[in-house]
Amino acid sequence: MNGQHPRSVVTAPDATTGTTSYDVVVVGAGIAGLYAIHRFRSQGLTVRAFEAASGVGGVWYWNRYPGARCDVESIDYSYSFSPELEQEWNWSEKYATQPEILAYLEHVADRFDLRRDIRFDTRVTSAVLDEEGLRWTVRTDRGDEVSARFLVVAAGPLSNANTPAFDGLDRFTGDIVHTARWPHDGVDFTGKRVGVIGTGSSGIQSIPIIAEQAEQLFVFQRSANYSIPAGNVPLDDATRAEQKANYAERRRLSRESGGGSPHRPHPKSALEVSEEERRAVYEERWKLGGVLFSKAFPDQLTDPAANDTARAFWEEKIRAVVDDPAVAELLTPKDHAIGAKRIVTDSGYYETYNRDNVELVDLRSTPIVGMDETGIVTTGAHYDLDMIVLATGFDAMTGSLDKLEIVGRGGRTLKETWAAGPRTYLGLGIDGFPNFFNLTGPGSPSVLANMVLHSELHVDWVADAIAYLDARGAAGIEGTPEAVADWVEECRNRAEASLLNSANSWYLGANIPGRPRVFMPFLGGFGVYREIITEVAESGYKGFAILEG
Numbered sequence: 001m002n003g004q005h006p007r008s009v010v011t012a013p014d015a016t017t018g019t020t021s022y023d024v025v026v027v028g029a030g031i032a033g034l035y036a037i038h039r040f041r042s043q044g045l046t047v048r049a050f051e052a053a054s055g056v057g058g059v060w061y062w063n064r065y066p067g068a069r070c071d072v073e074s075i076d077y078s079y080s081f082s083p084e085l086e087q088e089w090n091w092s093e094k095y096a097t098q099p100e101i102l103a104y105l106e107h108v109a110d111r112f113d114l115r116r117d118i119r120f121d122t123r124v125t126s127a128v129l130d131e132e133g134l135r136w137t138v139r140t141d142r143g144d145e146v147s148a149r150f151l152v153v154a155a156g157p158l159s160n161a162n163t164p165a166f167d168g169l170d171r172f173t174g175d176i177v178h179t180a181r182w183p184h185d186g187v188d189f190t191g192k193r194v195g196v197i198g199t200g201s202s203g204i205q206s207i208p209i210i211a212e213q214a215e216q217l218f219v220f221q222r223s224a225n226y227s228i229p230a231g232n233v234p235l236d237d238a239t240r241a242e243q244k245a246n247y248a249e250r251r252r253l254s255r256e257s258g259g260g261s262p263h264r265p266h267p268k269s270a271l272e273v274s275e276e277e278r279r280a281v282y283e284e285r286w287k288l289g290g291v292l293f294s295k296a297f298p299d300q301l302t303d304p305a306a307n308d309t310a311r312a313f314w315e316e317k318i319r320a321v322v323d324d325p326a327v328a329e330l331l332t333p334k335d336h337a338i339g340a341k342r343i344v345t346d347s348g349y350y351e352t353y354n355r356d357n358v359e360l361v362d363l364r365s366t367p368i369v370g371m372d373e374t375g376i377v378t379t380g381a382h383y384d385l386d387m388i389v390l391a392t393g394f395d396a397m398t399g400s401l402d403k404l405e406i407v408g409r410g411g412r413t414l415k416e417t418w419a420a421g422p423r424t425y426l427g428l429g430i431d432g433f434p435n436f437f438n439l440t441g442p443g444s445p446s447v448l449a450n451m452v453l454h455s456e457l458h459v460d461w462v463a464d465a466i467a468y469l470d471a472r473g474a475a476g477i478e479g480t481p482e483a484v485a486d487w488v489e490e491c492r493n494r495a496e497a498s499l500l501n502s503a504n505s506w507y508l509g510a511n512i513p514g515r516p517r518v519f520m521p522f523l524g525g526f527g528v529y530r531e532i533i534t535e536v537a538e539s540g541y542k543g544f545a546i547l548e549g
């Protein structure tokens with residue numbers, strides 16, 4: 001071979017098998033999938049993307065519930081690969097709403113002409129490895145069968161909506177909506193008796209808006225969560241101009257940071273500073289709004305005593321807002337450290353409980369028994385309802401992968417390989433699954449980071465790996481079993497040193513019956529992770545086997 005692996009140009013379907021060949025198949029057209037199409041195409045690779053939805057956007061296509069917003073500032077929750085795009089797009093608010101983020105992603109799809117390589121309304125059902133030819137045969141629910149050298153799954157860590165198996169849910173005769181499958185023409189709550197089940201991010205973001213419309217709102221809470229006001233503001237021209245002028249520096253700081261934002265924690269421990277200084281730092285973080293509160297001090301998520309100072313500050317703030325002390329008590333988490341579950345970013349959540357038409361139902365003391373024709377039955381009461389909103393979150397991180405039958409070496413499925421929990425090398429390589437890359441999933445910082453920058457980091461890494469293989473005429477790349485074992489150990493050690501491992505959260509699959517309890521994201525921080533995977537690439541892919549053609 002002359003140093004170039006033969007490219008698989010898009011072929012006409014094979015006359016006998018009906019199969020079309022591509023360099024890369026991309027599953028999903030959310031933030032990660034869209035950039036993947038652009039990046040691979042720019043490198044001269046042929047791409048076929050499949051998307052189950054009718055349009056681009058991923059979570060921003062599906063999660064149209066009222067109040068849906070990003071919790072990373074809009075200016076940071078934006079692609080960085082195109083300086084022109086950075087300059088031309090104008091965010092209207094500090095934390096953009098779902099319609100605006102979706103409009104942004106549609107603009108990206110149009111601007112870079114991405115739709116022509118996406119087959120919409122098409123769910124990938126299986127991907128099977130041909131071990132000898134090192135190719136993946138990908139099949140869909142619409143009868144497609146295509147072949148690709150590389151399988152890139154961008155199915156998203158939060159794309160598989162979770163509906164708990166409530167007894168009698170199908171007997172309820174009113175309307176049922178899931179926040180992650182929200183009707184495109186909206187939902188009118190006017191004059192309705194509504195029950196919202198769940199007080200995670202989707203519930204907390206939507207409850208204030210539903211409460212304004214509904215005649216009566218019952219909030220069914222199993223676990224209280226820590227939420228912090230977004231402190232959202234419209235962005236004026238001067239602010240935008242200043243942000244854009246400093247975009248490059250902002251990006252640098254974000255890439256090097258723990259979570260993908262330009263803000264840094266205070267340099268000292270929360271326990272080393274005076275009470276006065278600590279309060280001032282927390283006040284400043286409170287004003288920044290949202291998730292950044294969990295990173296005010298470097299030891300906030302590792303030292304319970306440091307964490308407790310943040311929790312006490314939070315509690316004082318919330319108790320000052322909620323009129324009824326008994327309700328404030330119920331809204332105060334008792335079972336996890338602040339930041340151990342992703343802190344929610346809200347707009348008027350706690351104030352909502354001061355309204356006469358809102359009642360908080362504590363499912364810890366009166367669990368849901370089930371539904372009947374007219375409403376929700378708990379061990380304490382029957383709630384007559386016109387509508388149930390399921391804000392019950394996701395089968396996170398591995399849910400969408402599980403629905404997709406990925407069959408690697410020896411006919412072994414990914415599901416079997418991960419039966420005791422996900423096992424990867426850097427989140428990017430799995431032994432037994434050559435030329436398969438799962439973007440922003442287990443073993444990477446994933447949902448702990450700014451997912452736009454994270455998606456770009458992963459896509460660029462994969463594109464560079466493919467270029468490396470092609471330059472050497474190699475056929476493939478595969479994480480070695482030793483490297484996978486070491487990385488699993490590394491991830492476990494980091495998790496055990498963190499308070500995040502102690503909460504019963506979806507980071508560990510704890511919301512899904514039967515899931516092994518394994519902390520799935522890499523906890524070393526985005527900047528550290530970026531350095532590690534960059535060094536691995538620069539070393540000639542240490543820990544990966546380079547497979548000859």
Ligand SMILES: Cc1cc2nc3c(=O)[nH]c(=O)nc-3n(C[C@H](O)[C@H](O)[C@H](O)COP(=O)(O)OP(=O)(O)OC[C@H]3O[C@@H](n4cnc5c(N)ncnc54)[C@H](O)[C@@H]3O)c2cc1C
Pocket residue numbers: 027028029030031032033050051052053057058059060061063068069070071072077122123124125154155156157158159400403404440447449450451452455
């Ligand atoms: C309401 C909400 C708010 C969020 N806010 C933030 C935030 O502020 N900051 C942040 O960093 N992260 C946030 N996230 C996390 C979010 O998951 C990421 O930011 C990002 O959008 C993920 O992009 P993605 O392309 O990886 O996945 P997704 O956006 O989930 O896209 C995956 C796509 O793959 C498709 N798909 C899945 N399986 C298949 C299949 N078998 N065949 C075909 N298509 C398939 C899905 O339909 C989906 O459209 C939020 C998540 C939610 C749900």
